[in-house]
Amino acid sequence: xxxxxxxxxxxxxxxxxxxxxxxxxxxxxxxxxxxxxxxxxxxxxxxxxxxxxxxxxxxxxxxxxxxxxxxxxxxxxxxxxxxxxxxxxxxxxxxxxxxxxxxxxxxxxxxxxxxxxxxxxxxxxxxxxxxxxxxxxxxxxxxxxxxxxxxxxxxxxxxxxxxxxxxxxxxxxxxxxxxxxxxxxxxxxxxxxxxxxxxxxxxxxxxxxxxxxxxxxxxxxxxxxxxxxxxxxxxxxxxxxxxxxxxxxxxxxxxxxxxxxxxxxxxxxxxxxxxxxxxxxxxxxxxxxxxxxxxxxxxxxxxxxxxxxxxxxxxxxxxxxxxxxxxxxxxxxxxxxxxxxxxxxxxxxxxxxxxxxxxxxxxxxxxxxxxxxxxxxxxxxxxxxxxxxxxxxxxxxxxxxxxxxxxxxxxxxxxxxxxxxxxxxxxxxxxxxxxxxxxxxxxxxxxxxxxxxxxxxxxxxxxxxxxxxxxxxxxxxxxxxxxxxxxxxxxxxxxxxxxxxxxxxxxxxxxxxxxxxxxxxxxxxxxxxxxxxxxxxxxxxx
Amino acid sequence: xxxxxxxxxxxxxxxxxxxxxxxxxxxxxxxxxxxxxxxxxxxxxxxxxxxxxxxxxxxxxxxxxxxxxxxxxxxxxxxxxxxxxxxxxxxxxxxxxxxxxxxxxxxxxxxxxxxxxxxxxxxxxxxxxxxxxxxxxxxxxxxxxxxxxxxxxxxxxxxxxxxxxxxxxxxxxxxxxxxxxxxxxxxxxxxxxxxxxxxxxxxxxxxxxxxxxxxxxxxxxxxxxxxxxxxxxxxxxxxxxxxxxxxxxxxxxxxxxxxxxxxxxxxxxxxxxxxxxxxxxxxxxxxxxxxxxxxxxxxxxxxxxxxxxxxxxxxxxxxxxxxxxxxxxxx
Numbered sequence: 001x002x003x004x005x006x007x008x009x010x011x012x013x014x015x016x017x018x019x020x021x022x023x024x025x026x027x028x029x030x031x032x033x034x035x036x037x038x039x040x041x042x043x044x045x046x047x048x049x050x051x052x053x054x055x056x057x058x059x060x061x062x063x064x065x066x067x068x069x070x071x072x073x074x075x076x077x078x079x080x081x082x083x084x085x086x087x088x089x090x091x092x093x094x095x096x097x098x099x100x101x102x103x104x105x106x107x108x109x110x111x112x113x114x115x116x117x118x119x120x121x122x123x124x125x126x127x128x129x130x131x132x133x134x135x136x137x138x139x140x141x142x143x144x145x146x147x148x149x150x151x152x153x154x155x156x157x158x159x160x161x162x163x164x165x166x167x168x169x170x171x172x173x174x175x176x177x178x179x180x181x182x183x184x185x186x187x188x189x190x191x192x193x194x195x196x197x198x199x200x201x202x203x204x205x206x207x208x209x210x211x212x213x214x215x216x217x218x219x220x221x222x223x224x225x226x227x228x229x230x231x232x233x234x235x236x237x238x239x240x241x242x243x244x245x246x247x248x249x250x251x252x253x254x255x256x257x258x259x260x261x262x263x264x265x266x267x268x269x270x271x272x273x274x275x276x277x278x279x280x281x282x283x284x285x286x287x288x289x290x291x292x293x294x295x296x297x298x299x300x301x302x303x304x305x306x307x308x309x310x311x312x313x314x315x316x317x318x319x320x321x322x323x324x325x326x327x328x329x330x331x332x333x334x335x336x337x338x339x340x341x342x343x344x345x346x347x348x349x350x351x352x353x354x355x356x357x358x359x360x361x362x363x364x365x366x367x368x369x370x371x372x373x374x375x376x377x378x379x380x381x382x383x384x385x386x387x388x389x390x391x392x393x394x395x396x397x398x399x400x401x402x403x404x405x406x407x408x409x410x411x412x413x414x415x416x417x418x419x420x421x422x423x424x425x426x427x428x429x430x431x432x433x434x435x436x437x438x439x440x441x442x443x444x445x446x447x448x449x450x451x452x453x454x455x456x457x458x459x460x461x462x463x464x465x466x467x468x469x470x471x472x473x474x475x476x477x478x479x480x481x482x483x484x485x486x487x488x489x490x491x492x493x494x495x496x497x498x499x500x501x502x503x504x505x506x507x508x509x510x511x512x513x514x515x516x517x518x519x520x521x522x523x524x525x526x527x528x529x530x531x532x533x534x535x536x537x538x539x540x541x542x
Numbered sequence: 543x544x545x546x547x548x549x550x551x552x553x554x555x556x557x558x559x560x561x562x563x564x565x566x567x568x569x570x571x572x573x574x575x576x577x578x579x580x581x582x583x584x585x586x587x588x589x590x591x592x593x594x595x596x597x598x599x600x601x602x603x604x605x606x607x608x609x610x611x612x613x614x615x616x617x618x619x620x621x622x623x624x625x626x627x628x629x630x631x632x633x634x635x636x637x638x639x640x641x642x643x644x645x646x647x648x649x650x651x652x653x654x655x656x657x658x659x660x661x662x663x664x665x666x667x668x669x670x671x672x673x674x675x676x677x678x679x680x681x682x683x684x685x686x687x688x689x690x691x692x693x694x695x696x697x698x699x700x701x702x703x704x705x706x707x708x709x710x711x712x713x714x715x716x717x718x719x720x721x722x723x724x725x726x727x728x729x730x731x732x733x734x735x736x737x738x739x740x741x742x743x744x745x746x747x748x749x750x751x752x753x754x755x756x757x758x759x760x761x762x763x764x765x766x767x768x769x770x771x772x773x774x775x776x777x778x779x780x781x782x783x784x785x786x787x788x789x790x791x792x793x794x795x796x797x798x799x800x801x802x803x804x805x806x807x808x809x810x811x812x813x814x815x816x817x818x819x820x821x822x823x824x825x826x827x828x829x830x831x832x833x834x835x836x837x838x839x840x841x842x843x844x845x846x847x848x849x850x851x852x853x854x855x856x857x858x859x860x861x862x863x864x865x866x867x868x869x870x871x872x873x
Contacts, residue, residue, distance in 0.1 A: 068713050141710045147687060148670040152636070152712055236688025237817060239800070242671060243686065276576070278585030285595050307673060308684045309691045312621045316614050323606035330602040331595070337565055338594065340572035343585035347573070355569055362565050366558035373609050375616025376551050379680040382673055382708035446551070448677020450708040453716035457704065501582070532587035 006496045006539055008415050012512040027112035028515055033097035034413070035119050036089060039126065043085035048475065050078035055437075055471040058464045063455035071454040072139040073155065079142030081133075084164050085126055087398055088256065091263035092209075093122070093174055095405050096202045098413060100178055102506045103196050105187025105524065107516040110180040114173055122170035129163030132156040141452060143253070146234035146245040150226040157227060161220045168213045168220075171259075175209030178202055187505070189524035193287070196504055196528045197273075197280060200287040201266025204294040208255045208262075212298070216252035219245065243308055250301035258297040260394055261361075262290055264401025265332055268354045271404050272336050274502035275351035276343030279529040282335040289328035296325040306377045315374055322372035329365050333358060348500070349423030353404030356431045360396025364389060367442065385445025388438045396434055403430070403481065410485065411499045415512045416492030422484045430477035436470025501538030503529055543695060546616050547680040553612070557605060620681065623694035627662035628655065631743075631826045634665065634672035634685040637714035639705060642826055645734055646742045651720035653705065655697060656730035662694040664791060668822050673709035676722055684709055690791045697724040747831025750824055754816065768813060769806045775836040780807040794829045 013030045023031060054074050057065040066074065097115065101108050109115050132138055138160045140149040149157050182203050186195070223245070225231050232238025234245045273280050280286055302310065302318030310318075336358055345351070367389040370376050380386065403426075411417050440463040445451075449460045456464070498507040509518055526533050576585070630653065631642040641649040655661050665674050665685035675682040676695065683693035697703075707718035725733060740746050751757055759768035775794070778786050782805045787793055796803055798820065801813035820828070 063716065068716070072710075072713065072715070139712070143710075145671060145710070148710070148712060152670050236686075242688070276585050277578075277583065279587055281588060282590040282595050285590075285599075306617075307682050308671075309686060309689060312618060315617065319614060320607075320610050323610050324603075326606055327599060327603050331599055333565060334598040335590075335595075337568045337572070338588075338590075340569065340576060342588050343572075343576045344578045344583040345573055345576050345585075346578045355573075358569065359562070359566060362562055363558075366561060369558070369606070369609060370551070370554050373550065373554060373613030375547055375613045375620065376554065377613075378617065378620055378682050379547055379551075379677070381682065382675070383677075448675070448704065448706065450675060450706045450716075452710040455716045457719075530587075531584040535582075535584050537582045 006494050008494055009510040009512070009514065011514065012415065012510060013515045014415075014512050016515045025116070027108070027116055029097050029101050029109045029112065029115060030413075030513065032115050032119055033094050036093040036097060036122070039119075039123060040086050040089055040094065043081050043126070047078055047081035047086055048478065050074050050081065052471065052475060054078060055468040057454065058456070059468045061456050061458050061461050061464075068454045069139060070137075072141075072452070073137035075452055076138050076141050077133050080129065080138065080160060080164070082394075083142055083256070083260075084167050085129065087260045087394060088167075088171060089122060089174075090260075090398070090402050091267060091405060092178070092202060092205055092259075093118075093170075095267065095402075095409060096174070096178060096263065099409065099506060100181055100199065100202060101185070102509065102513060102517050103199055103504065104182060104185055105190055105505050105518065105522040106181065106185040107518075109177045110185055111177050115177055118170045118173040118177070121173065122167055125163050125166030125168075125170065127163075128166060129160055132159035132163060135159070143249060144220075144223055144245075145249075146223065146226070146242045147236075149223055150234055158224055161224045165217055165220045165224075168217050171209045172213050175206035175213075178206040179210065187522050187524055191524075193284065194524055194527050195287075196266075197269035197283070197286055197290075198263075198266035201262045201269070201290045204290040205259050205262045207291075207294050208259050208297065212252045212255040212259075215248060216256075219248040219252065222248070243305070246305050246308060247301065250304045251298070254301040254304065255294075255297045257390070257393065258293050260398045261401075262293060264357065264361075264398045264405075265290065267401045267405035267408070268336065268357050269332075270504070271350050271354035271408055272339050273529040273531075274408070274500055274504075275346050275348060275354070276339055277346075277501070277531045278339060278343040279527070279531065280335065281338035281341070282331070283528070285331050286335050289331045292328040293325060296321065296328070300325050303372055303377070306374060307381055319372055319374050323369070326365060326369060326372070329361075333362055333365070347424075349418075349420055349427055350404045350408035350500075352424055352427035352431075353400050353407060356427060357397060357400040357404060360392050360400060360431075360434065364392030364397055367392065379448075380445050382450055383445035384441040384449045384451055387451050388441035388445060391438045391441075396438070400430070403427075406485075407481075408500070409506070410488070411495030412506055412511045412513070414489055414492070415495055415510075416488045417495050417499060418481075418484045418488040418492055422480060426477055426480040426484075429480065430474060433470050433473030433475075433477045437467050437474050438470070440464075440466045440470075496539045498536055499538055501536045503531060503534050503536055507536070543620065544678070544680045546619065550612055550616055554609060557609075620693070623662045623692070624660045627660045627694060630655070630661060630663045631823075631830075632663055632665040632674060632685065633822045633826070634667040634669075634674065634707070634711075634718075636669050636712055637707070637718040639674070639707075639718065639720045640823060642743055642823060643734075644743050644830065646740050646746060647734070647736075648823075651705070653720065653722045654730065654733050655722065655724055656727045657697050657700045657724050658727060660694055660696045662692060664690050664692045664826075666690050666822055666826075670711050671709050672707045672711050672718065675706045675708035676703060677706065678703040682708055690795065697722075700724045700726050700729075743827055743830040744834035745831075747827035747829070747834075750820070750828055751831055754820070756828075759813070767809070769809060771832050772835045775833045779804075781805060782807050782809070782811075791829050791833075794832050795825055798825060798828060 013028055057071055136156055139155045140153050140157055222233050226233050232240045234240045234242050269280055300322045303322045306315050407423055444460055444463045449456055495511045497511055505522055629644055633640045639651050641653045667685045667687045671684055671686050673682055673684045679695040681693050681695050683691045701724055703722045705720035705722050759766040760771050762772055764770045774789050777789055779789050780786050787804055799817045802811035805811045
């Protein structure tokens with residue numbers, strides 16, 4: 001298999017059809033994955049520009065670069081764009097779309113046309129949300145807390161709410177498609193416990209999408225109705241309760257954190273196995289911990305509200321449940337680390353991202369314990385400690401996993417390799433830039449700097465300068481891959497079927513794969529990651 | 543209290559540092575030891591040991607439960623002020639903090655308190671949700687429209703400390719900051735005796751009680767159409783319908799704004815709402831006045847029924863024949 005495949009296949013999913021309509025009307029899951037890739041990359045750039053402006057403003061204590069209303073809109077729109085238009089769709093809609101059918105050994109998802117509709121719904125929602133931004137912006141914070149969002153804000157809350165409401169249906173339909181595909185379309189021999197761990201994590205994520213997103217939809221409808229018609233659901237003057245909104249919002253938005261991180265955990269399981277050439281230590285524990293996170297994740301929303309006037313007993317229940325949800329994450333980290341034992345470890349670009357993920361996710365997870373601990377949460381909640389914590393999870397975790405996954409499957413998607421040296425440089429730059437940006441924010445939070453502050457007292461400046469310096473390094477770190485990945489499309493070395501010498505059905509087909517993925521339906525006879533049985537080899541390169 | 547929070551914080555920090563260093567060391571050591579030496583090498587199949595899986599399930603669980611128990615313990619202490627406190631009221635408003643002292647002083651964005659004394663802050667908001675945050679004392683509590691929340695602290699060292707709004711509240715959120723001035727107790731007494739133009743908070747409340755004609759129904763002789771409020775604060779109230787409620791700040795507030803929500807047993811829901819007629823700060827003064835009646839024993843009703851005072855100021859007069867029955871004393 002080494003020598004016969006180092007040429008691009010004559011026909012594959014990218015050149016099977018030409019023309020703009022062949023893309024806009026495609027039902028090929030791989031092409032739809034690329035449609036999502038184009039959309040979310042655009043929004044990642046937009047969200048990143050907002051982030052850059054925020055960090056520039058915070059370089060000095062005075063609110064001098066932009067006005068206060070503008071600043072408030074910047075952090076709101078940074079949050080909305082990054083969460084709803086980038087992170088939530090990122091791995092599931094791009095890599096999940098591309099890989100789920102191939103990994104189960106199928107020709108496509110269970111509902112290919114529904115999959116295309118999912119992209120159109122996402123785009124309609126994205127256009128409406130972008131419209132809210134272009135037509136003046138939103139200033140409520142991505143959390144839309146009432147009564148600020150329903151009574152006080154003068155910005156485009158209605159339009160943004162409608163946009164996010166629409167996007168939610170895209171999440172639900174994609175999740176439904178994955179669940180049905182994994183249940184019904186696995187190839188002969190692909191039993192549940194032979195599935196790659198990426199599929200387990202996508203399955204768990206899809207469960208959250210299907211069960212949680214409707215609650216967000218209901219909440220947004222309630223906000224829109226309250227704002228437009230003054231129903232009084234959240235308004236104490238009419239007997240409503242503003243804290244009710246927080247319960248409803250976090251009932252979705254805490255599980256949404258797992259929607260963002262679980263797919264990355266799945267990617268990292270694939271990368272650690274592939275670049276250690278070894279079975280994952282404790283496969284069943286890693287697989288079930290994904291489901292445990294999805295289930296427990298629905299029971300901990302109250303830990304966002306410990307200082308919002310909650311009863312001490314309510315707070316204790318949410319606190320202890322939050323510690324329980326930390327256990328499956330710990331299990332994953334220990335199993336990944338143990339997988340290295342007796343491996344044959346190669347430090348190519350995707351592996352660097354995966355190891356970076358483990359380090360940053362560990363810090364993000366452990367600092368989550370500070371927030372679950374009632375007595376400490378009272379001090380650090382709503383400060384930069386929280387900002388640092390969730391960026392360690394979402395950027396250090398979710399985006400590192402996404403970048404690792406993109407670098408791992410890029411040869412499969414495009415048929416070409418990128419320069420590994422530049423890949424390593426990008427991974428290290430992002431890791432260092434990230435830590436310099438966000439580690440000082442833990443200290444800022446402990447010192448008491450509240451989040452969402454446009455101006456701040458002088459004593460917080462030194463750490464803010466460090467953070468802004470880190471952000472500029474981080475920005476460069478993300479630009480490097482944009483350059484060499486684009487370069488590789490034309491000039492990259494031809495990848496061949498299995499450039500990493502990895503195991504998985506996706507590496508048995510051509511790169512790029514044919515439209516229907518396999519020439520004949522594969523038959524699976526071994527567990528995932530059976531490197532001792534299959535002993536794959538990567539192609540020899542000059 | 544700040545010391546307790548910090549001790550717990552540094553315990554968490556130590557546990558976190560241990561695990562981060564452990565994982566990082568393992569990755570480096572295993573990465574070097576098992577680096578790929580030859581093209582085409584594969585790893586050895588390792589059969590996972592169940593004992594290891596159990597160990598790294600149980601150890602984080604136990605550590606987590608220790609953190610939970612310690613954290614809950616600190617939180618309980620934070621949630622329960624001692625019996626003797628100096629009471630302060632705070633009202634959040636876009637974008638300022640308004641303070642009311644029991645002696646009647648009012649302050650905006652600056653709060654004077656004595657060192658070495660437990661201070662209990664009861665807060666509410668006039669508009670959106672704010673959060674009252676004093677980082678130096680490690681305390682924070684959201685203030686919400688339509689309800690009271692409390693927090694307490696005991697400042698040990700005189701000095702000036704930040705007050706921040708920690709819950710995003712709009713345009714000037716980052717300008718909603720103030721200073722808490724912790725004073726030596728004798729200096730604090732001197733500051734207090736500077737006096738308040740309007741008299742104590744309770745006396746301001748008493749004046750409102752008269753101006754708003756509350757007094758026409760809530761008569762101290764028990765003959766009014768509303769319950770006599772003397773001795774009511776802090777007691778259990780029996781409601782129409784059989785439920786009971788403790789007459790705390792929130793109940794007094796609710797009874798002024800939504801009088802028919804929880805009506806004392808034996809009375810008719812005839813009181814009109816004062817929603818929109820009294821500000822949050824006036825409500826606080828009224829609450830404090832009702833509180834000041836706590837110590838007074840309720841007077842036994844006179845033997846002869848005199849009927850309510852007819853007054854133009856009475857906002858809603860019940861139709862004839864709908865007189866509430868006389869409440870029994872002490873309920």
